Amino acid sequence: MSMPTPEQAILKSGSEGAVADWASDRETFHVPWGKAMMWIFLLSDTFIFSCFLIGYMTVRISTPVPWPIPSEVFALTIAGNSIPLVLIAIMTFILITSSGTMAMAVNFAYRGDRKKVVWLMAATALLGASFVGMQAFEWTKLIVEEGVRPWSNPMGAAQFGAAFFMITGFHGLHVTAGVIYLSIVARKVHRGDYEKKGYAIVEIAGLYWHFVDLVWVFIFAFFYLW
Amino acid sequence: MVYTPIADSDDPHALHDPQSFISKYVWSQDHKVIAIQYALTALSVGLLALVLSGMMRLQLAFPESFTFINPSNYLQFVTMHGMIMVIYLLTALFLGGFGNYLIPLMCGTRDMVFPYLNMLSYWVYLLSVLILLASFFVPGGATGAGWTLYPPQAIMPGTPGADYGILLMLISLGVFIIAFTMGGLNYVTTVLQARCKGMSMMRMPLTVWGIFTATILGLLAFPALLVSAIMMTLDKTLGTSFFMPAVLSMGADAGYTGGSPILFQHLFWFFGHPEVYIVALPAFGMVSDVLSVHARKAIFGYRMMVWAIVAIGALSFVVWAHHMYVSGMNPYFGFFFATTTLIIAIPTAIKVYNWVLTLWRGNIRFTVPMLFAIGFIFTFTHGGLTGLFLGNVTVDLPLSDTYFVVGHFHMVMGVSPVLVLFAAIYHWFPKVTGRLLNTTMGKWHFWLTFLGTYSIYLPMHYLGFLGVPRRYFANGTSDFMPDSVQTINISITVAALIVAVVQLLFLFNLFWSLKHGEKAGSNPWEAASLEWQTPDTPPKHGNWGAELPVCHRWAYDYSVPGHATDFIPQNEPHNGEDSLEEMSAHPEEDH
Numbered sequence: 005m006s007m008p009t010p011e012q013a014i015l016k017s018g019s020e021g022a023v024a025d026w027a028s029d030r031e032t033f034h035v036p037w038g039k040a041m042m043w044i045f046l047l048s049d050t051f052i053f054s055c056f057l058i059g060y061m062t063v064r065i066s067t068p069v070p071w072p073i074p075s076e077v078f079a080l081t082i083a084g085n086s087i088p089l090v091l092i093a094i095m096t097f098i099l100i101t102s103s104g105t106m107a108m109a110v111n112f113a114y115r116g117d118r119k120k121v122v123w124l125m126a127a128t129a130l131l132g133a134s135f136v137g138m139q140a141f142e143w144t145k146l147i148v149e150e151g152v153r154p155w156s157n158p159m160g161a162a163q164f165g166a167a168f169f170m171i172t173g174f175h176g177l178h179v180t181a182g183v184i185y186l187s188i189v190a191r192k193v194h195r196g197d198y199e200k201k202g203y204a205i206v207e208i209a210g211l212y213w214h215f216v217d218l219v220w221v222f223i224f225a226f227f228y229l230w
Numbered sequence: 231m232v233y234t235p236i237a238d239s240d241d242p243h244a245l246h247d248p249q250s251f252i253s254k255y256v257w258s259q260d261h262k263v264i265a266i267q268y269a270l271t272a273l274s275v276g277l278l279a280l281v282l283s284g285m286m287r288l289q290l291a292f293p294e295s296f297t298f299i300n301p302s303n304y305l306q307f308v309t310m311h312g313m314i315m316v317i318y319l320l321t322a323l324f325l326g327g328f329g330n331y332l333i334p335l336m337c338g339t340r341d342m343v344f345p346y347l348n349m350l351s352y353w354v355y356l357l358s359v360l361i362l363l364a365s366f367f368v369p370g371g372a373t374g375a376g377w378t379l380y381p382p383q384a385i386m387p388g389t390p391g392a393d394y395g396i397l398l399m400l401i402s403l404g405v406f407i408i409a410f411t412m413g414g415l416n417y418v419t420t421v422l423q424a425r426c427k428g429m430s431m432m433r434m435p436l437t438v439w440g441i442f443t444a445t446i447l448g449l450l451a452f453p454a455l456l457v458s459a460i461m462m463t464l465d466k467t468l469g470t471s472f473f474m475p476a477v478l479s480m481g482a483d484a485g486y487t488g489g490s491p492i493l494f495q496h497l498f499w500f501f502g503h504p505e506v507y508i509v510a511l512p513a514f515g516m517v518s519d520v521l522s523v524h525a526r527k528a529i530f531g532y533r534m535m536v537w538a539i540v541a542i543g544a545l546s547f548v549v550w551a552h553h554m555y556v557s558g559m560n561p562y563f564g565f566f567f568a569t570t571t572l573i574i575a576i577p578t579a580i581k582v583y584n585w586v587l588t589l590w591r592g593n594i595r596f597t598v599p600m601l602f603a604i605g606f607i608f609t610f611t612h613g614g615l616t617g618l619f620l621g622n623v624t625v626d627l628p629l630s631d632t633y634f635v636v637g638h639f640h641m642v643m644g645v646s647p648v649l650v651l652f653a654a655i656y657h658w659f660p661k662v663t664g665r666l667l668n669t670t671m672g673k674w675h676f677w678l679t680f681l682g683t684y685s686i687y688l689p690m691h692y693l694g695f696l697g698v699p700r701r702y703f704a705n706g707t708s709d710f711m712p713d714s715v716q717t718i719n720i721s722i723t724v725a726a727l728i729v730a731v732v733q734l735l736f737l738f739n740l741f742w743s744l745k746h747g748e749k750a751g752s753n754p755w756e757a758a759s760l761e762w763q764t765p766d767t768p769p770k771h772g773n774w775g776a777e778l779p780v781c782h783r784w785a786y787d788y789s790v791p792g793h794a795t796d797f798i799p800q801n802e803p804h805n806g807e808d809s810l811e812e813m814s815a816h817p818e819e820d821h
Contacts, residue, residue: 029430029781032422037343041419044449048411051453055500059461059493063472067488155469155485163488166470170460 036204039211046215053219056174057226060167072159074228077150078142092228095138096220099179102131103217106186106210113206118193121206125190128213132183139176143169168227175223178216185209259345260771261330264352266662268326271352275359276319277733282311284730291716291723293704301703302390305374308701310366312377313399316505317406318359320647324512325410325448326355328654329417329441331662335761336438338426338779338801340772342416351413358405365391365398373399376701378502381473381494385466387480397466400459407452414445426760428781432536433800433811435759435785436529439536440515443543444508450547451504458497465489495557499550506643507546511539513650514581517603519785520653521585523757524600525592526796528786528810530584538577538584545574555623556630564623571621575614582611593789593796597755598672602653605680606646613642616691631701634694637687645683652679652736659740660754664767665747671739675732682729689718758797759785784811 033040064071075088082090109124146152152165189209192198198205255263286307289299299307330348334341342348365372374390375383383389384396391399421434421442434442461472465486473494474486522529529535551559551567585607594600616638620626629635652675660666697710705711753762765775779801787798793807 029428029433030423030425032431035423037419037423040423041344041415044418045411045415048415048449048453051450052457055454055457055497059457059472059497062490062493063488066475066490066493067471069488154464155471161488162471166464166468166472170464170470174460 036202036208038208039204042208042211046211049215050219053175053222056171057222060163060171060227063163063167064161067161067163069161071161072157072164074230077146077152077159077164078228089228091138091142092224095135095142096224098131098138099135099217099220102128102135103214105131106213110207110210113193113203116203118196121203122190122194125186125193125206125209129183129186129190132179132186132213136176136179136183139172139179143172171223171227175216175219178219182209182213182216185212257349259341259349261334261342261345261348262662262769264348265327265329265331267352268322268330268355269328271356271359272319272323272327275314275363276323277737278363279311279314279319280730280733282307282314284727286311287723287726289703291720302371302374304703305376305701306372306390306395309374309376309379310362310372314362315644316377316509317403318362320509320651321410321448321505322355323651324509324647325417325441325445326352326413328437328512328516328658329445330413331658332437332761333417333420333441335661335764335769335773336435336759336785337421337424338429338760338774338781339420339424340774340778343420343424344416347412348416351409351416354405354409354412358402358409361398361402361405365395365402368394368398371395378495378498379462380498381462381465381491382475382477382484382486385462385474386477386484397463400463400466403459404456407456410448410452414449417445418442418449426778426781429760432533432815433781433784435515436518436532436535436539437512437515439539440511440513440518443539444511447504447511447543447546448508451501451508453501454497455501458494458501461497462494492554492557492559495554496551499553500547502553503550504543504546507542509643509647511543513606513647514539516654516657517606517650518581518585518588519759520599520603520650520657521588522786522788523657523755523759524595524597524603525589526595526788527588527592528788528814530587530590531580532784532786532814534580535584538580541577542574545570545577549574552621552626555626561623568621568623572618575618575621578614582607582614597656598667598669598676599653599657599755601673601676601680602649602656605676606649606653608680609641609649609683610646613638613640613646617642628697629694631699632694633690633698633700636700637690637694640690641683641687645687649680652676655740657755658761659743660750660767661761661764662768663744663747664750665743666750666754667743667747668739671735671742675736675739678732679729682725682732685725686722686729689722693718756795756797758783758787758799760800763799763801783809784814786810786814 078092079086079088080090081087105124106128109121109128112120112124146165146168151158152168154166154169156162157165186209189205193203193206254260258264258267285296285299286304288296289304330342333339368391370391370393372391373379373384373395375392375396379396379399385392389396421438425431425434458473461470464470465472465474469485471486471489473491474484474489475491476487477484518529518535549567549571551563552571555564589604616634620629620635620638656667656672693715696712696715698705698715705715750767752764752767755762760779760781761769763779764773781800782803783798783800785800787793787800787810789796790798790807790810798807
């Protein structure tokens with residue numbers, strides 16, 4: 005049997021065609037290695053966050069002590085009015101905005117506009133850093149003012165603090181790692197390190213960044229809104 | 231200029247050629263050196279686990295005879311033996327050792343796609359092993375919670391190592407998972423994206439399919455273990471209550487409330503069951519190749535074998551709670567998980583039939599690797615059949631936590647993969663070192679190991695039917711255990727010690743043959759797959775000399791009609807002979 009050329013593989017239809025597509029020689033997905041690897045890593049990371057969230061939901065059901073009401077716990081008093089979830093709303097907005105600047109950076113990277121790439125990646129990293137900063141503020145407020153600890157809290161079930169610090173902490177580490185990663189790549193783009201290899205790395209870093217964003221949306225939905 | 235990464239490069243000097251002894255053998259980025267580092271570390275730590283099992287057997291056969299084994303020690307030996315064998319030996323050796331060595335050679339690449347990451351993977355693995363070993367020396371010693379580490383007992387006073395041992399175990403597992411992820415991403419990406427010209431997925435040897443699928447399972451299953459390790463560490467150190475319900479300890483409230491111990495079991499087994507196949511699938515792949523080469527026949531039903539591997543991998547994620555029939559979970563769960571468990575028997579049985587049919591009318595050469603491979607078919611079938619007992623809820627309930635379970639999983643997950651490991655070591659040693667292992671020593675090693683394991687594990691099934699519980703330091707006297715239990719325990723121990731000593735013969739053979747073994751040449755078994763077609767043996771850095779190989783056929787062209795030799799290497803172009811690959815793909819058509 006001779007090697008199927010890509011054209012022959014396309015000609016086959018149905019399940020056989022799908023198998024032929026996937027089974028072509030050299031590479032299965034027509035993407036750079038780094039990008040393939042990042043996708044696989046993110047799939048693995050998805051399982052980590054899923055386990056965290058399922059664990060959180062399970063203990064929330066298993067504990068006999070009432071669960072604190074998140075919209076009250078995460079309210080800020082601004083100008084005398086208690087506004088529920090205002091800080092989280094701002095943090096979420098910032099993180100989603102940073103996905104926008106990241107997407108623009110990827111676009112300019114493939115156009116070869118290095119200067120704009122560097123600026124947009126720096127903006128993304130700054131937005132990410134401010135997200136982490138606000139998270140630090142939120143943690144401080146909960147620990148110092150509200151008396152929430154991983155093992156107990158005055159509002160109700162002890163698992164509230166435990167799950168909160170563990171999950172937002174693990175996500176915050178991901179954002180921090182992302183800020184460092186983006187900064188390193190931005191610096192290398194600035195130096196022109198990728199002129200020879202091409203700018204797929206910007207897209208790969210972007211994949212990671214969008215993933216961290218997406219995970220936040222789930223944490224937001226399941227922890228703060230439930 | 232188009233950038234060509236090194237694994238695809240035709241220029242071997244594009245690789246960072248090692249400059250010194252240190253960069254060649256210690257901080258090496260060559261997948262072959264990393265594979266050997268992984269293998270030696272895994273074998274050393276496995277030897278320790280073997281010694282631990284010997285101590286357990288001594289205690290069971292001759293209770294009160296050994297003052298250095300007390301109940302705490304015994305539980306620590308049980309725990310560490312299990313964890314080391316499953317994770318630090320089998321997982322590391324199959325994927326880190328054989329995966330690293332064989333994937334690039336069988337796929338026709340110069341190295342893994344990210345060699346630096348690959349090197350890090352080994353060193354982080356070594357770190358996890360050192361942390362694990364350190365737990366023997368902290369106050370209270372290693373954890374004795376059993377390899378499943380179930381809370382609440384794993385972190386409560388009264389369990390050996392509940393202070394520091396369990397923490398070091400959890401940290402070591404976390405570090406191991408990081409190491410595995412770095413290696414695993416490499417293996418999967420290399421198989422998917424870096425194969426040589428002509429090497430389609432459906433031409434890959436089954437070894438690569440097994441390792442590839444197992445690695446994907448690992449990348450998706452280890453996260454659950456990581457998360458449960460993090461949660462238990464927090465429960466232990468910060469006093470959170472993820473897994474801890476309100477419990478009394480030594481008469482006092484332990485300070486926990488509202489956690490779910492069953493959550494740990496679900497997370498652990500969501501990892502733990504795929505882990506069985508992380509170990510088994512590479513073994514399935516390798517044994518297929520060894521059987522095919524030494525029977526001088528194409529593997530029977532190659533495509534079916536591939537799909538069976540993939541199907542088993544997918545199904546392994548939906549059977550985990552069959553380890554939890556006695557946990558008190560909803561009985562309807564038991565119904566669902568018993569059904570999925572028995573469905574797995576279908577692709578697994580397909581594989582066993584295909585192995586046997588590969589031997590059918592083959593030109594079998596009873597070499598040492600072939601003996602081990604055939605031995606595997608026996609032990610795996612027996613272990614698999616007892617799995618059918620344990621997969622059914624009503625049969626499992628009385629057998630749970632007895633020696634029947636110990637016998638079952640040691641046959642299916644202990645002995646079977648280890649026999650394949652031996653087959654693989656005897657089979658690929660000539661490629662790694664250029665010399666064959668000694669056959670006489672090898673045959674002694676096979677027969678004593680094979681018969682020895684049967685004399686160890688078959689009686690255990692009987693003990694299980696009697697209701698003898700596992701993990702007990704001493705059985706004492708009771709109405710349901712006849713005196714023969716002790717006699718059987720002594721005979722099991724004698725067999726176990728003999729088998730353990732025989733492994734020393736194997737180790738001696740490894741070192742002796744390194745220097746005095748018969749020179750192998752590049753292809754001593756006359757095998758068709760790509761790793762035997764390297765220009766140098768052992769393969770040099772970069773594997774393929776000046777030019778990357780081109781793959782023209784599948785890995786199983788043995789005894790092709792009308793061809794002068796009884797095998798055709800994968801990189802030999804077609805020359806008008808019949809195509810076994812085409813016949814295997816479309817058996818219904820007339821050729």
